[in-house]
Amino acid sequence: MNNIMKYQREALLGVFLAAISIPFVCLFPKEKQNDLWAILLVVIASDYIGFGIMDGRMKQKLIEIVLCTGFVVLSVLGLWYSTWFLVIGYIAHGIWDYIHDHRMVMTKIKRWYPPFCMIYDWLIGTWLLYTVIQ
Template sequence: MRVDPGTGRLDANAGGPGTLPLSRRQRLFTNGRAPVMWGVLWGVGQAAAPLGFFWLDPATVYGMSIALIAAVYVGFAVADGRPAVITVETIVAGAFVVLAAAGVAGSAWLIVLGFVGHGLKDLWQHRSQYVANTRWWPPFCMTIDFVAAAIIAVAIVSGVTFHP
C-alpha cells in the first residue's frame, strides 16, 4: 500500500506481489466513509443535545454548540502553527460566535444558518486543506453540521419552538 498523493488516502491497489489486501474496516476508513458515517450519528446527537440540557432553551444549547464547534478550528490552527492560519480561523470562529448569539436571541433559522454555514466551511476546509493535518475531521464535522441543520429545520417547520 502507498498513499495516493492526489487524495492523501491509502491506495489499496498499490503494493505489489505479497501485499495483503485491506480488511473491510481498513477500506471503510481508507475511502473516507467512516468519518461520514460517524458524522451522521453525531449529527443526530447534536440535534438532540437540548434534551440533555432541559433547563436551557434549545436555541441556547445550539448557539453554544455552534460557538464550540467553530472554536475547534482555532485549536487546529494553533496546532498548524502558521500565524496567518491562526488569524483567519480566529476571525471565522468569531463570526460564528456572533451568528450563534444572534440565533439564541433571534430567529431559530439563524441556528440552521450557523450549522449550514459551518458545514460549508468544513467542505471548503476539506477541499483546500487550509489547516494542516485535519484530513478526516472536515468530512466528519460537515456531516454533523448538515444532519443537525436538516433535523432542526424540520423541527422549525413542524412548529417546534426554540424560545420560551
C-alpha cells in the same frame, strides 16, 4: 464517488453523533434547546482555532479566528432573534468544513475531521430547519 468511499467512516461517525445529539437536546425544555445548539456551534467552530494554533502560521490563525467569530455572532443572533441564524450557522459551518476538506484553506487539519464535521453540521442544520418550518 471516490471521496464518498474514502470518507465513509467519517460520514458514519457524523451521522452517529448527530443521531445522539438530537434526541439528547430534545430532552431539555423547548426554551433551552436553542441555548444548547448555540453553545455547541461555538464549540465546534472553535475547534478550528485550535487547528490554526497547532498549524503555527499567523495567517491561518487569523483566518480561523475571524471565521469562528462569525459563527459566534450567528450563535448569539440565534439566541436573541431567531433559530434561523442557527440554521444558517450550522449549514455555513458545514460549508467551512467542505472548504477545508478540499484544501481551499490551507490550515493543517487532521484529514478525518472536516468530512465528519461537515456531515454532522448539515444534519443538525437540517434538523433545526425542520423545527423552524414545522
